[in-house]
Amino acid sequence: MATLPSSTINLALVPGGQEPARLPFNLEAEKALLGALLLENRLLEEIILQLREEHFHEPLHGRIFGQIKRLADLNMVANPVTLRPLFETDTALTELGGPAYLLHLTEDPSAMIAARDCARQIYDLALLRALVRVGADLVQAATDTSGEVAPQKQIEAAEEALYQVAETGDTASGAQDFAGAAAKAVAMAANAMKSGGHLSGLTTGLEGINSKIGGLHNSDLLILAGRPAMGKTALATNIAFSTAYQFKKDQRDGIQPSTGAPVAFFSLEMSADQLANRILSEQARISSENLRMGRINQSEFNELARAAQDLHDLPLYIDDTPALSIAALRARARRLKRQKKIGLIVVDYLQLLQGTGRSVSDGRVAEISEITRGLKTLAKELDLPVIALSQLSRQVENRDDKRPQLSDLRESGSIEQDADIVLFVFREEYYHESKKPEDGSEKFQAWLEKADRLRGRAEVIVAKQRHGATGTVPLVFEREFTRFADPADGAWTGGDWGE
Incomplete structure (x- = not known):
């Protein structure tokens, strides 16, 4: 059965003859996480707010993760058997051995112990790849003078792109329990009381x-x-x-x-x-x-x-x-x-x-x-x-x-x-x-x-x-x-x- 490489890959050479930038990833962590999720679907609840399909470096792994989430949303069990019909026409999976690759992902039960750490690393590496791409785009835009030269607009676009990277996956905007919301309300009331009963902001x-x-x-x-x-x-x-x-x-x-x-x-x-x-x-x-x-x-x-x-x-x-x-x-x-x-x-x-x-x-x-x-x-x-x-x-x-x-x-x-x-x-x-x-x-x-x-x-x-x-x-x-x-x-x- 064919295997996927688990080392970093080269990006295009940057201008000026400098060393090529490298996109960081860890395919072993991606396989370990998918295997853990296929063995225990409930682990999905702990990482779903942070991790998304596009955070996986290998597109096939992202598609597998997406199908696991979809089956979970339908209250169905996600395992190699239930996933098999969903990937019958997936050429990438076929090249790796077909359904046998899904079974291969579940061969190491110990991966369940490190599932959270694998998810964290996959997410962090995705952010690093996003930073590399922002930098590469910035360099390309700054060195291309064939069109309109608008450095201020490029700076603003770069700042917005960096801010979006920083905010990617932020779970603070997700649903929070009532206890957390109530604590904030009580803190505001306390501030208002300390100020003499009229100022909470x-x-x-x-x-x-x-x-x-x-x-x-x-x-x-x-x-x-x-x-x-x-x-x-x-x-x-x-x-x-x-x-x-x-x-x-x-x-x-x-x-x-x-x-x-x-x-x-x-x-x-x-x-x-x-x-x-x-x-x-x-x-x-x-x-x-x-x-x-x-x-x-x-x-x-x-x-x-x-x-x-x-x-x-x-x-x-x-x-x-x-x-x-x-x-x-x-x-x-x-x-x-x-x-x-x-x-x-x-x-x-x-x-x-x-x-x-x-x-x-x-x-x-x-x-x-x-x-x-x-x-x-x-x-x-x-x-x-x-x-x-x-x-x-x-x-x-x-x-x-x-x-x-x-x-x-x-x-x-x-x-x-x-x-x-x-x-x-x-x-x-x-x-x-x-x-x-x-x-x-x-x-x-x-x-x-x-x-x-x-x-x-x-x-x-x-x-x-x-x-x-x-x-x-x-x-x-x-x-x-x-x-x-x-x-x-x-x-x-x-x-x-x-x-």
């Missing part, structure tokens, strides 16, 4: 929002939307800074687990230095406009330098690359997850992202659907919250009541569907200023009194929340420092402004 830095949504939770997609000048970028920056600063503070104090986390901020509209300017303005309590124009005195400059020194190791990573595609953003996010252990992603804003190009013919709505699905998938894939800013349609301006609604979201169908939480930023003060009557008119005094009441007032409207109730969170907006804050004690009760 990452902090937003704003007590009102923390109390309403319980913080930022892993795998959630949060949409933060508003019309221009409402302050959605300012709020997103405040949240990103607070989450990163809390992590830095907890690390310094030795507190685990932290309600903060390193943050990745993808700014498609503003540059990194503009965002840094906002954060320094807020922390140094210097007008952002004066800071940008250089209208500051020595004392303010000293305060600015102190704030910059205090924040020099802030775990906030800003990517201001314009016109990113959703695929490129996901590749960069995966890299930051590996390298910086980020726990929160902020995207400003999703309408500036580009799709893969496959949906262009279907229009912008289809492209936005692809983007929002991609962001939600990213949140689940990296197990962290993603905050995506979004514009609102102009129909808000045509209503007397300017408070936004879910239907005001641009391409709202997909955004509303994919989002776990939708937050709207609303400042009535902005709209009231545009209604200013002439000085000295009868309406001017009434307008002025209302302007005084509205000055600095802002609202975050929780329009959708899968995990809790909707409602409104009052905030204070300090326009000079582009900063949102909680109202002073007693300024609001139960979500409503006191008059």
Whole structure:
């Protein structure tokens, strides 16, 4: 009977005359595992979540493994006798002696003892072969200049391929027993209790929002939307800074687990230095406009330098690359997850992202659907919250009541569907200023009194929340420092402004 070789084989020579790469495999381990499974089908239950047909180097072994799984799914016994009719026309098995090869696999009962170790080795060697192939593809693509030369796209594709290899066979996404899920739920409740009864996720830095949504939770997609000048970028920056600063503070104090986390901020509209300017303005309590124009005195400059020194190791990573595609953003996010252990992603804003190009013919709505699905998938894939800013349609301006609604979201169908939480930023003060009557008119005094009441007032409207109730969170907006804050004690009760 013919036998299969059990040593490594050569891959094609790599460019530059280097030694040929070798694909690692162990056919003896593959035969031992198949023999053990044919002798005791119940062993399949212990390895089926991890091992798949394509992990076997010998295609015939993969087909045998697949038929064993299929028979097990049908509650049938898988042994050489039941497998024989399924391989009568398999030329590869015929060349090795036909059904006698299946019997040969079961000749060593001791293989049952090492079945788990054989499965582990087969899986590990499959990952190594995948790495070799990714490397070979990368070398080939990088040395082929006959077509379009796009090194950045090649890097992004390589990162995605490597991440897929790393995630291959991960059983964490499979079904878990209730005890494990309940333990996570209890841990979240414990965190919320320790924080004073309102925070089970990452902090937003704003007590009102923390109390309403319980913080930022892993795998959630949060949409933060508003019309221009409402302050959605300012709020997103405040949240990103607070989450990163809390992590830095907890690390310094030795507190685990932290309600903060390193943050990745993808700014498609503003540059990194503009965002840094906002954060320094807020922390140094210097007008952002004066800071940008250089209208500051020595004392303010000293305060600015102190704030910059205090924040020099802030775990906030800003990517201001314009016109990113959703695929490129996901590749960069995966890299930051590996390298910086980020726990929160902020995207400003999703309408500036580009799709893969496959949906262009279907229009912008289809492209936005692809983007929002991609962001939600990213949140689940990296197990962290993603905050995506979004514009609102102009129909808000045509209503007397300017408070936004879910239907005001641009391409709202997909955004509303994919989002776990939708937050709207609303400042009535902005709209009231545009209604200013002439000085000295009868309406001017009434307008002025209302302007005084509205000055600095802002609202975050929780329009959708899968995990809790909707409602409104009052905030204070300090326009000079582009900063949102909680109202002073007693300024609001139960979500409503006191008059």
